[in-house]
Amino acid sequence: MLRPEIALEELFVDLHTSGHWADGKAIADSVLLSDPAEILAAYREAKAVGPVDLSAFYDAHFRPVRTPDESFRTDPRHGPLEHLARLWPVLIRAPDRPDAFSSRISLTRPYVVVGGRFQESYYWDSYFSHLGLLRTGQFAPVRDMLDNFADTIRSVGHIPNGFRTYLLSRSQPPFFASMVRDYGRATGDLQSVYAEYLDAMRMEHRFFLQPQRTVNGLAHYWDEEETPRPEMLGADLELAERVEAPAALFRNLRAGAESGWDFSSRWLSDPSELATIHATDIWPVDLNSILFVTETILSEAASDDPDLSRRYRAAADARAEKIRAGMWDDEKGYFFDRRISRDTLSDRNTAAGLFPLWAGVATQSQADRSADWVRRTLLAPGGLLTTDIESGEQWDSPNGWAPLQWIAIQGLRRYGHDALADDLKRRWLNTCDLIFRKTGKFVEKYNVLSPGDAAGGGEYPLQDGFGWTNGVYQDLSLEETPAAR
Known part of the structure; x- marks a missing residue:
């Protein structure tokens, strides 16, 4: 490659x-x-x-890389759901032939791309894309995703950030086990699906338990390399001129990219200065909540081996206790990341604090207080804010992102906060509808403080397509009234 x-x-x-x-x-x-x-x-x-x-x-x-979706045009007669039904085939690519002169990692089965500048499959984007595919009965593309991911885990030990050779040194939020469970439930054949993918799920779990990725039983983001990101090499070299330790900066930029939140004040000592990124020194509350879910699923999937099942259940219970005790701020009533070197809670208020509710880690009291905190600090006219800091980075205010809306809605519902969840759902879908009516597009992120305005910030222009927005919109829109929108 x-x-x-x-x-x-x-x-x-x-x-x-x-x-x-x-x-x-x-x-x-x-x-x-x-x-x-x-x-x-x-x-x-x-x-x-x-x-x-x-x-x-x-x-x-x-x-230049070819982008077949550039030729797609919105039919003005179509509403959002009709538009998305036409768009999925445009975002599904045929299997690749190995190419010695390209950075693309070839896949043996069809795969779903994100759209825009992202003309390859990305890991955690695929989880939220698969929600819409399952909701609309498109099981074959989801099965292809799982097989591509499982093959890659078996060959390189993990699922890369995205399917480019320069992204192989890092992964992304590990939703593979959740995808397996969702697919098994949707097809009505959960135990056989578990059996088919158990080895790959276990292998990926071990990847996140490596000593460089786990400290005192909690995981953090990491990258094996400490060089500029090849996809943003010029920007990284320019940023490195402002620091004394470029190698550490490069690794932290890469780790921030592995988080999927690239970038956010969540990772920065100074919210206005990307060069202060220290992502490898943070235990993220969302990553550890996802791994708790992974360990819970592994315990279920290994039911034929009681000893193995018990070990995964014990690992999940231990992680849950660390999240409840070490990532909970009792004064504020919300979950926060934790700084590893200082062993103190972060003061950054982020939507990641709702992942323990989605995962089922929180106590009922913690969930109740979290719902109140979010209502007061992160709920915006157009949906859920990513953070309450306006830094100019794209994973900060005023932006909202589809994955975080979905996680929040599921987590709030899990603990009985249906009214707030439904309110958030309504605000988010209305924001998507507003932009669709204005532009004919679904985009990667939205301005939830001023829903009619375009989102911005970050290292590249606003992208359309857009896999995870499409999937979340379909899943939320169709969950109760299939013909309503």
Whole structure:
């Protein structure tokens, strides 16, 4: 598999730092038109003669990634659900043929892409996409997701952040076991589905228990590498000029990307300065809640082996107790991340604090107080705020994201806070409807403080498509009144 950032050496850096490309991912995803060694040799020969026109050199030796969904057009006669029914086939790709001149990781079964600049499968996006696919009876794409993921776990030990070679060194929030359970329940064949994927679920669980990823029984995000992210190399190099320890910065940027919250004041010492990121030094409340669910599912899936089942149940119980005791702020009445080196609670108020409710970790009293806290601090006109800090990062106010709305709604319902959950659902769906009526699109994130305005922030422009928004919208819209919207 091609690692362009390695094979192209200084050419890769020069392309990123040239200023000709607004989005570095376009470079990392480009298809090489010949062997990388030949392209690098041609570049060095050209440089030996004089300055190189990098735009012209790129055009001669590379091809931009193709985005088939660019040709899709909204039919103005269609409402949101009709639009999404037409859109899923556009976001499903045929199996890949191995390509020695591309960073794409080939998959042997069809797969769902996110949309926009993300023309490959991404891990935690797939979980929220699969909600809509299951809700609309599209079981085959979900089965293909599971098989692709299981094959990848068996070959590399984990599911990568996304299916590009430069994303292999990290994963994302580990929803694989939850996907397996959802699929088994939807198809009515849970135990046989568990049996088929048990080895892959166990292997992924072990990945998150590695010593570099788990401290004192709680997991944190990590990345095996401490170099600039190849998809944002120019931006990372520029940021590194402001710190004394670039390697630590790069690893923390990568760990922040593994969290899926790239980026947020949640990970920053100074909410206005990305260079203060310290994601590897935080026990995230959401990650550990997801792993609690994984351990609970593994205990169920291993029911034919009582000793193994008990071990997973004990692991889940121990993790739950650590979350309830160590990530709960009794004064505020809400769950927070915890700083590892200081062994103190974070002061960042985030929607991640509702994951213990979704997971079933919280006590009823904790859930009751959490619902009140969220109603007072994070509930906005258009949905749930990601955080209450406006930092300019995309995983902060005023933005709301579909996965966090869904998690919050399920968690609140689990503890009997149906009125708040229904209110949040209504606000979120209305926000999606408003933007759809204005633009004909479903987008990756929304401005929930001012629902009619576009969301912004982060490292790239607002993207449409958009897998997890589509899936959450369908799941929430169709759960009670299939023909209502």
